[in-house]
Amino acid sequence: MHEHSYVPALGFGWLTRFYDPLIAVTMREQVLKGRLIDAARIAPGHDVLDVGCGTGTLALLAKTRQPRARVVGLDGDPAVLAIARRKIERAGALVELREGLANAEPVFAPASFDRVLTSLVIHHLTSEQKREALAAIRRWLRPDGELHVLDFGPQEGAFASGVSRVIGWFDGAHRLRDNWDGRLPALMREAGFAHARESGRALTPLGSVSFYEAKGLAG
Numbered sequence: 001m002h003e004h005s006y007v008p009a010l011g012f013g014w015l016t017r018f019y020d021p022l023i024a025v026t027m028r029e030q031v032l033k034g035r036l037i038d039a040a041r042i043a044p045g046h047d048v049l050d051v052g053c054g055t056g057t058l059a060l061l062a063k064t065r066q067p068r069a070r071v072v073g074l075d076g077d078p079a080v081l082a083i084a085r086r087k088i089e090r091a092g093a094l095v096e097l098r099e100g101l102a103n104a105e106p107v108f109a110p111a112s113f114d115r116v117l118t119s120l121v122i123h124h125l126t127s128e129q130k131r132e133a134l135a136a137i138r139r140w141l142r143p144d145g146e147l148h149v150l151d152f153g154p155q156e157g158a159f160a161s162g163v164s165r166v167i168g169w170f171d172g173a174h175r176l177r178d179n180w181d182g183r184l185p186a187l188m189r190e191a192g193f194a195h196a197r198e199s200g201r202a203l204t205p206l207g208s209v210s211f212y213e214a215k216g217l218a219g
């Protein structure tokens, strides 16, 4: 069964307006998102897609770090995209925004992007949606392109598992299971990516997050 819907940024639509201040405090946002962008080595002329761009922080940071790249943000939630649009306008940046679901629609033509970034999105998807979204992302990537992911990964220690239960309440523990069990690299390989691996971890007050990377077929 395909679920053609999305979980809002904080689990409930009415919380979306509090997303930026909450995440800035709990996720060391600039540091972790900066690390994801560094790993992606975005070059001038690259086409870059941020899947589940939310309020646009990562897409804006990517554009600021590499102004000569084209940056596109995709999200299924029109309310969060309205916040992103205001932020991007205030920054005077040229970041394109598209409304659409990564797992349900052929949003972009095949081989449209050199880099796909995605932060704190995959744990919002069921296993089936993860497979569909990763397959779509692989199609959108050029053969020598790269996927760079920041999301919850395996949790360590009693503190982390306690916190994980809170995240599970907001975002749905059944959707987080693949993340907590370290299955994202296997799901990436299943979707046709090469060299899928966890490249690092960081501890946040909301639990351990992992950095993942994978290459398109020519990688």
Ligand SMILES: C[S@@+](CC[C@H](N)C(=O)[O-])C[C@H]1O[C@@H](n2cnc3c(N)ncnc32)[C@H](O)[C@@H]1O
Pocket (backbone or CB within 6 Å): 005, 006, 007, 008, 009, 010, 023, 051, 052, 053, 054, 055, 056, 057, 058, 074, 075, 076, 077, 080, 100, 101, 102, 103, 118, 119, 120, 121, 124, 125, 133
């Ligand atoms: C927790 S927020 C993360 C936002 C941003 N990437 C960040 O790191 O702050 C998850 C975002 O993914 C979006 N989302 C969830 N499922 C999606 C899907 N299937 N396709 C596109 N966007 C989706 C939600 O609307 C939400 O904005």
